Amino acid sequence: MTTTDGRGGIDAGLVRRLVAAQFPEWAGLPVRPVEVDGWDNRTYRLGTELSVRLPSHASYAAGVRKEQRWLPELGQHLPLPVPTPVGCGLPGPDFPHPWTVNRWLPGETAAADRIDSWEQFATDLAGFLVALRGVDARGGPLAGAHSFHRGGDLGEYDAETRARLADLRGTLPVDRLAAVWDAARESAWDAAPVWVHGDVAVGNLLVRRGRLAAVLDFGTSAVGDPACDLVIAWTFLPDAAREVFREAVALDDATWARARGWALWKALLGLRSGTADGPDRRTVDRVLAEHDQRL
Numbered sequence: 001m002t003t004t005d006g007r008g009g010i011d012a013g014l015v016r017r018l019v020a021a022q023f024p025e026w027a028g029l030p031v032r033p034v035e036v037d038g039w040d041n042r043t044y045r046l047g048t049e050l051s052v053r054l055p056s057h058a059s060y061a062a063g064v065r066k067e068q069r070w071l072p073e074l075g076q077h078l079p080l081p082v083p084t085p086v087g088c089g090l091p092g093p094d095f096p097h098p099w100t101v102n103r104w105l106p107g108e109t110a111a112a113d114r115i116d117s118w119e120q121f122a123t124d125l126a127g128f129l130v131a132l133r134g135v136d137a138r139g140g141p142l143a144g145a146h147s148f149h150r151g152g153d154l155g156e157y158d159a160e161t162r163a164r165l166a167d168l169r170g171t172l173p174v175d176r177l178a179a180v181w182d183a184a185r186e187s188a189w190d191a192a193p194v195w196v197h198g199d200v201a202v203g204n205l206l207v208r209r210g211r212l213a214a215v216l217d218f219g220t221s222a223v224g225d226p227a228c229d230l231v232i233a234w235t236f237l238p239d240a241a242r243e244v245f246r247e248a249v250a251l252d253d254a255t256w257a258r259a260r261g262w263a264l265w266k267a268l269l270g271l272r273s274g275t276a277d278g279p280d281r282r283t284v285d286r287v288l289a290e291h292d293q294r295l
Contacts, residue, residue, distance in 0.1 A: 063219025184261020
């Protein structure tokens with residue numbers, strides 16, 4: 001039985017026991033939480049060269065298996081480091097899900113004050129996504145429940161989005177935002193499915209010496225529509241950098257319209273009635289402003 005510490009029943013003691021039982025060669029290494037952790041998975045540093053990544057819920061276990069299967073192959077074709085599994089932990093009495101030991105990737109979580117050049121950052125990130133799209137996707141995992149439909153059809157979230165807009169009437173210009181959503185729903189990716197990361201967010205990007213240095217967390221990766229990978233254009237990049245990113249990523253207007261839909265859906269989930277400020281509100285405002293500008 002796992003112990004509970006508010007982190008999905010995962011703590012450093014559990015990680016030590018799992019490592020000792022399944023990877024005794026690393027049993028003597030210190031275990032400590034990472035400075036910035038995710039929600040879907042819990043990560044602990046193991047010694048200085050390794051990390052342990054455990055899903056916080058059964059719904060994220062498919063992502064662990066997917067990373068173990070595909071990251072070694074994807075990593076060979078990408079211009080930046082990605083996690084490299086070196087040990088595949090098995091479910092057992094202490095922990096009911098698969099888990100992974102990865103090589104440690106140095107760097108700090110992306111933040112505005114850690115980036116020397118926004119233009120360079122946008123260019124590097126676009127180059128990574130273009131390279132990811134270029135990896136042979138045959139046999140890859142088609143978008144679906146395992147990716148929380150990232151890379152799939154926005155229609156999966158149509159009812160949820162419209163319900164959130166109804167709830168937020170009086171807080172947001174919901175009729176104008178409904179037009180953003182309708183525009184996003186008007187098209188679909190009609191080319192061959194391509195690899196998508198699925199969660200290109202600041203928490204999954206590492207920087208070193210002012211530049212993008214690594215991309216983490218492929219748990220929601222899939223083969224499908226790359227629109228979902230553009231959301232960071234409104235959640236993080238300044239306006240000028242967004243234009244650099246847009247040009248470098250080389251995707252058409254319809255894909256960008258769907259990307260605005262993905263950004264809107266995600267931001268609406270984080271808003272409450274009466275919310276006037278905060279990152280999700282700023283994302284909504286930026287998405288709406290660009291949609292209006294593109295009309």
